[in-house]
Amino acid sequence: MRNITLESERLILRPLDISDAGAVFEWASDERVTKYMIYPTHTDISVTREWLSSMDSLDEKRFEFGFVLKETGKLIGSGGIGWNDTEKAWSFGYNLRYDEWGKGLCTEAAMRMIEFVRSEYGAEDFVGEFAADNIASGRVMEKCGLRFSRDAEYSKSDGSVTFRAKIYRMHKDI
Numbered sequence: 117m118r119n120i121t122l123e124s125e126r127l128i129l130r131p132l133d134i135s136d137a138g139a140v141f142e143w144a145s146d147e148r149v150t151k152y153m154i155y156p157t158h159t160d161i162s163v164t165r166e167w168l169s170s171m172d173s174l175d176e177k178r179f180e181f182g183f184v185l186k187e188t189g190k191l192i193g194s195g196g197i198g199w200n201d202t203e204k205a206w207s208f209g210y211n212l213r214y215d216e217w218g219k220g221l222c223t224e225a226a227m228r229m230i231e232f233v234r235s236e237y238g239a240e241d242f243v244g245e246f247a248a249d250n251i252a253s254g255r256v257m258e259k260c261g262l263r264f265s266r267d268a269e270y271s272k273s274d275g276s277v278t279f280r281a282k283i284y285r286m287h288k289d290i
Contacts, residue, residue: 120179124228127221129181132194136182137165139191143213152247153211156274174198177237183212183225192216197229205241205285206233210256217252223259230260242286245270247279254282262286 122129132140143149144158144167158164171180178198182191195210208229210222233239244262246253247270262284271278 120232122181122228122232123186124224126186127225127228128184128186129195129225129228130184132168132171132180132182134165134168136191137161137168140164140168140182140194143193143211146214148214149211152250152253152279154270154273156272156276179229179232181225181229183210183221185216193221193225195222195225195229197233200243203241203243205243206230206237206239207243207245209244220259222253222256226256226260240288244284245281246284248282249279254284257284260286 119131121131138161141158141161141164144155144164147157150157155167158167174180175198178196180196181194183193183195184191193210193212193216195208197206197208199205200207208226210226212222230239230242242260242262243265244257244260245268246257248267263286265283265285268281268283269278270281
């Protein structure tokens with residue numbers, strides 16, 4: 117895996133590894149956090165370890181980061197950004213421990229990931245998708261400069277739930 121580390125005002129965005137399993141399991145096993153995520157709630161830390169092991173096989177235009185609070189050094193969330201061939205744009209996502217919600221940290225992390233691919237790849241087009249009922253995620257995308265494009269739907273990877281969704285897009289400057 118590429119060893120890319122980014123910084124923002126309050127966060128360090130760094131690669132995840134298997135030693136992060138305990139911290140990741142804390143939010144990946146929390147149904148409040150996973151409610152709208154594509155992955156099902158982790159019920160065993162072995163699922164978390166398996167996901168972390170998959171980070172080694174990311175393609176060259178896909179980046180996954182752990183979000184670490186500079187102030188405490190605590191891993192509080194994760195997110196990624198990568199080229200989406202279907203949308204012909206860079207897509208991104210994020211998730212955060214429940215006790216860190218509402219502090220603007222997802223917006224800060226997402227904006228830093230966007231800035232990174234702009235700088236490294238000359239990226240101009242971005243897309244994000246979120247469950248229509250997940251209003252907070254929509255606000256993050258709006259704060260990053262994305263605007264409503266169309267309605268859609270997506271399902272959890274295990275097929276257990278399908279969500280009405282919103283697709284937001286941005287071209288060039290935020």
